[in-house]
Amino acid sequence: xxxxxxxxxxxxxxxxxxxxxxxxxxxxxxxxxxAGFTRLEIILMSTLVFAGASQIMAIGMIVxxxxxxxxxxxxxxxxxxxxxxxSYIMKKLGKTSALEKITTAHGITDEAFAIVSxxxxxKCTVPYLFGIITVTYGSWVLGTTxxxxxxxxxxxxxxxxxxxxxxxxxxxxxxxxxxxxxRLIALVAFTALLNTALTLLLxxxxxxxxxxxxxxxxxxxxxxxxxxxEVAAE
Amino acid sequence: xxxxLLSVFMMLVxxxxxxxxxFLLDKIKLGPKAIKFLNLIPFTAMSALIFPGxxxxxxxxxxxxxxxxxxxxxxxxxxxxTAVVVVASVLALMGIYAVV
Numbered sequence: 001x002x003x004x005x006x007x008x009x010x011x012x013x014x015x016x017x018x019x020x021x022x023x024x025x026x027x028x029x030x031x032x033x034x035a036g037f038t039r040l041e042i043i044l045m046s047t048l049v050f051a052g053a054s055q056i057m058a059i060g061m062i063v064x065x066x067x068x069x070x071x072x073x074x075x076x077x078x079x080x081x082x083x084x085x086x087s088y089i090m091k092k093l094g095k096t097s098a099l100e101k102i103t104t105a106h107g108i109t110d111e112a113f114a115i116v117s118x119x120x121x122x123k124c125t126v127p128y129l130f131g132i133i134t135v136t137y138g139s140w141v142l143g144t145t146x147x148x149x150x151x152x153x154x155x156x157x158x159x160x161x162x163x164x165x166x167x168x169x170x171x172x173x174x175x176x177x178x179x180x181x182x183r184l185i186a187l188v189a190f191t192a193l194l195n196t197a198l199t200l201l202l203x204x205x206x207x208x209x210x211x212x213x214x215x216x217x218x219x220x221x222x223x224x225x226x227x228x229x230e231v232a233a234e
Numbered sequence: 235x236x237x238x239l240l241s242v243f244m245m246l247v248x249x250x251x252x253x254x255x256x257f258l259l260d261k262i263k264l265g266p267k268a269i270k271f272l273n274l275i276p277f278t279a280m281s282a283l284i285f286p287g288x289x290x291x292x293x294x295x296x297x298x299x300x301x302x303x304x305x306x307x308x309x310x311x312x313x314x315x316t317a318v319v320v321v322a323s324v325l326a327l328m329g330i331y332a333v334v
Binding site: 013015016019020037038041044045048049050051054055058062068071072073075076079080081082083084085086087088089090091096098101102104105106108110113114117118157158160161162163164165167168169170171172173174175176177178179184187188189191192193194195196199200210211214215216218219220222223226228231 | 235236237238239240241242243244245247248249250251252253254255256257258259264266267269270271272273274275276277278279280281282283284285286287288289291292298301302305306308309310312316317319320321323324325327328331332
């Protein structure tokens, strides 16, 4: 398959993400604007950081008077999960050059990971990943820019409903992969329950640890609980 | 607080876990158990990203639960593409918000 076609495939498969990203990006821009960020500072943060959850967390912390150090440490912990996702994506891509590793790193997000994990291995190439990143990064920065300029024009019923978009995307990528194996369904349910319990039990600022812990514990349990042939199936 | 400087620091601590895996994986040879573990990460990570977060999209948790149910049912139908699941779920939620 040609590089150009792989790139276009990556763009195509990532298009639904736009729907999920725009409302979150706009929400972030509105929060940051209320917290005293200038338009340029809002767009700068989205361009440099490109990690929605941590950006929204940062604004929340700044509003309550947190220090820069605590915001940076919180961001580090929250984004540690990208290490696991990056490992998976890089393993699936196979051999890559140092330049490819560095240029794709900024685009390792929950959404890129979700799409790659639902893609058969032979289709996963560097241009394909670049296609995904073009759409995800583009819509994140564009959405933030739109939000920085026109924050109050979207009716609440629309922005409220759009809150489901990213979750619906994750569900639609997860379900086809697990539905054929009751063991995988059980493992996914176990992880969901574990994460729910941890999120409710741990203090608010530790919920990012909950995701990391449940994801790792779930996979460790799965190594023994899931049969080898059930994971290999694409 | 200097917000531009904050953004630079946030970028630095975010890019480290994003960039390391590619270089580390070249250095170590993974055994079958480790590969199986990595292959299971998509399922457990996605599950943890969805739950319980989806229940917090509104103060009333059952709205998120209903949205999850709709998205799961739509995803079970083989012929429906991802984009349609997303759009249909959003429209369903708009309907729910219009009623309640």
